[in-house]
Amino acid sequence: MPKYTVQFLPDNIELTVTGEDSILRAITKANIPLNASCGGKGTCKRCKVLVKKGKVKSPAGSEQEKGYLLACRCYPESDLIVEIPEESRLTEHQVALDGGLHLDGNGFGNEDTSVYREVSLKIAAPGPNSTESDMSRLVGAIRAETGIEHLRPTLDMLRALPRALRQAGGEVTVFLAEDRENNSVEIAGVEPGSMVNKYYGLALDLGTTTVVVHLIDLGERRVVDARGAYNKQAMYGDDVITRIIYADEYPDGLEKLREAAVSTINGLIGDLAQGWEIEPEDIKAAVCAGNTTMIHLFLGLTPTNIRLEPYTPVANIIPPVRASQAGLDIHPQAWVRCVPGVASYVGGDVTAGVLACGMALSDELVLFVDIGTNGEMALGNREWLVSCACSAGPAFEGGGIRHGMRAMRGAIEQVTIEPGSLEVKYATVSAAPPVGICGSGLIDCIARLYKAGVINRGGNFIVDAGSPRIRSFAEGKEFVLVWAGETGSFTDITISEAEVKNLLRSKAAIYAGIRSMLKMVGLPFDAVDRVVVAGGFGRHINIRDAINIGMLPDMPLEKYTYIGNSSVKGAGMVLLSRRARDLAGEIAGKMTYIELSTGNTFMEEFVSALFVPHTDLGLFPSCATSAK
């Protein structure tokens, strides 16, 4: 097979590919983060590149404006020079940090212990007739300082111990790593002298569509920075079912999915490490929260039976594995733990969310709604917990929405549309020129398009609105939110009728899930004291708009809290707090899973919820009078 050299500009990265590698695949290989949310199917039209030199093969009619081609659709036929424009890139991976972990707020104080910590000790020299070993003196000193009963040295630590003990007059720093559920701690290392190095941990949210990593300073117990990226697994399918099928159908399918997840995470780790000038070896622990399928794929566990009745995962509780085994580019001996899950469709991300929102310790009845590619919800208080899940699709994370995007620089996060003039006002992340719309902006869009009379309750465009912003294109009708002149890109930012309907399906699934769960436990909306909304929409969401479109139930606004990515927050708590680790185990152990696909309840609710706000307006009394 012929091989070609492709040079990417302006990165100036060169690599060799075959004629069977699409330019998108080549870009992925070159580890250049690209905006390709449809996973290379040619539908999202975001992976635009400019071929500056050389010949490519691409389907007729697939050319974009100004000579740009879709990287996913074209294949090299000669050596190439390819320019990747700024707007095709996932340039700013920074994730807004919305207020840290609030450990104290949930009763997890600073006296609590991280999964990994470094402790400085002074160890007395052996007495003249002592037969005590170095190890025995070390264990005694650690026990006296920490109260830990079961201490287990690693061979590497033992190899370093005699010199470390004698180099600084008995002053040593020991590295303590909790490696499992029971109260056993590994003495992972020892160094002479008092602690000087900083050491870090990672909290990971491994989502179907997006992956978010928090870099946490374990010594100072604070989040240093965060990064997010689209999950590279999207190349193999948008949702968990498609990916499970991919893993089943190809002999190396599971391995490819595993590699994609690991490579996504490692890309983020690399960014963080470079940005903060820390060595990957200084990252000493990681806690990963994700849905059950994601955790299976991440660890290379066969996901087959997750999609087959009775939906059996390999494991919900997974023992910690070494970073080297998981393939993470951090300290190879670091323990990587996964937050325990409940069932095939309620994973560690839900456990983490329930942990992060504090409902498991609450006297009030709390409804927790985590809106991602899977919509997952939990209901309960300190005494009982139920949970369920439904497939919402990746629309609110930008998946399948041409100008959808994650909540990063230039993402439209708030929208208002003036009824009559259809004048659009918007706010973007970092007040940058708009390049797309994130989840919170999309909720506003639907609410405001409806309010302005651009769409009807079924999401159909009302054409006689008579504005140049409403126009037809090859694939139907669309509304222009931002004209090209104002954008940070070279095209208008639009939302199409098909996309509106896609978003309505997502919101309908979420509402149907909530209502089905309440029905199944026999409680009315009124019984709920507090609603916690989580998800990757952005920094804020407009709850009023979310109610107005019928995504969230019509309850008093003061009952609502939005906590953003609760999965990564819960993972961070597990990383930092022994009490949180215990509690996560308890939550996963006691949360009852409700299967929504049994019976007709969910499907009936879903169909009724496909409208703005709902077929039954009686469920949304406040919508008639609401205003922002």
Next chain:
Amino acid sequence: MPKYTVQFLPDNIELTVTGEDSILRAITKANIPLNASCGGKGTCKRCKVLVKKGKVKSPAGSEQEKGYLLACRCYPESDLIVEIPEESRLTEHQVALDGGLHLDGNGFGNEDTSVYREVSLKIAAPGPNSTESDMSRLVGAIRAETGIEHLRPTLDMLRALPRALRQAGGEVTVFLAEDRENNSVEIAGVEPGSMVNKYYGLALDLGTTTVVVHLIDLGERRVVDARGAYNKQAMYGDDVITRIIYADEYPDGLEKLREAAVSTINGLIGDLAQGWEIEPEDIKAAVCAGNTTMIHLFLGLTPTNIRLEPYTPVANIIPPVRASQAGLDIHPQAWVRCVPGVASYVGGDVTAGVLACGMALSDELVLFVDIGTNGEMALGNREWLVSCACSAGPAFEGGGIRHGMRAMRGAIEQVTIEPGSLEVKYATVSAAPPVGICGSGLIDCIARLYKAGVINRGGNFIVDAGSPRIRSFAEGKEFVLVWAGETGSFTDITISEAEVKNLLRSKAAIYAGIRSMLKMVGLPFDAVDRVVVAGGFGRHINIRDAINIGMLPDMPLEKYTYIGNSSVKGAGMVLLSRRARDLAGEIAGKMTYIELSTGNTFMEEFVSALFVPHTDLGLFPSCATSAK
């Protein structure tokens, strides 16, 4: 540096060496087991080879009979063809199996559990609405079958689990490996169907001079075979102190010693695996007993402080490590455990011996004497235990004795010398032509030379005995035990005056150790109910002769038992029995170490014991009248 090709005959192994590699080193690299007990110092004169073609550099006067050269003394100056004669080889590594492990004799029955076992189970399919994971059903079934509370899956097991569970209708075989002191068991693997494979464990005695490996069928709970070899570390010194100094003095000294130990063991494992046609991967666990220094060197732990006051080891209790970490050629994930030790000079070999002889469960007062390069002894019963150690030197294992050898094919194991005629009668292992003398033969030798009047009480030769068997050679006087014509070698088998004195120093150290220990605890010989003698002498030793030379105290013969290599036996018990594992921990925990070098007691006793049988004949009343 010039490189030369050396071909070894009759093995027909070829390798490339530099002019700085002695032929002995080349032979070691070629992994041909050679008789070189002095470790390449040119003193034992056993590593004779015949240079068939090519040029070597060797010191003048170092040629041996019939053109043979010492491999350790000559260096290539051209490409070579070298023949290694049969008598220079450690050809038969077989170790006499003296009656197995007697697990039952110590109350360790067959219901007891090995460190590793494979259990077949039938696991029910999940119910229609079950949310149970594969792992949770597996754990439930293992618990029901075995009662084990803490079960921990490995990632590899989880990866194999879903397929294994479904391939044979829920019938699986699980691999259970105890990995540590507390009651935690690793689920190391799972296979569909009922158990078919055999699986093995290794019991290892890692001695300063010799290494012995027992291959144990863990399913059938029996010793299959045994192999022994000289420890390749001998190249770096005869005793632990010399080796510690070597490890300290050279930057890669510790690593070289570690490699030598590991390579010795792997050589034996390779022999066993080949001989029994088993895959190294089928060996799933190993238990190693050795003195504290040997265990340090085997695991690459700095031994420096073992020889410096107050004689501090890195650790006496070492957590299990993976075979891959230890470098053993068995299943890479197999756990290798070391029998816990007590102090720098009372290691896991003593714990294993005390375990094997049953004294820790005995109502009677037992004296345990393990005679190796270090003489180690323990005294006690089920209520208390004390131990001490002294350096005896490798003489009784053949070290420093020109015709000394391990108890293998052709070793003279029994000797009688007719007073007057000085006629010698002997018995050899496997009744083969004699090639050297093993420990039990050496004891007889001294006893009978004294009785026949060849040597006096100080070990000096009495020249006027008037027999051609007594003759002078360059380095002094010697006694011819076997004339060349009768031997399996090309030389006479002799014992020299210097060697007799060397053996007397060894026996004196042992006797002095025993007497010092008894003195220090304030007990007379009479208080001892039973004496258990252990060591690598051979299959039997003549206790009467051992008393006659003053090595063992003059107590009624019926109090004595000889149990051979108690270290490898104890290691085997630890491998096979949970109760033995617990007991080994208890023994190491409660045994009080007595330092013999404190005060003058030991040195005074040693000097008094340098004679046959002792300066104080009152201590050996039976010797005046004894006869075989």
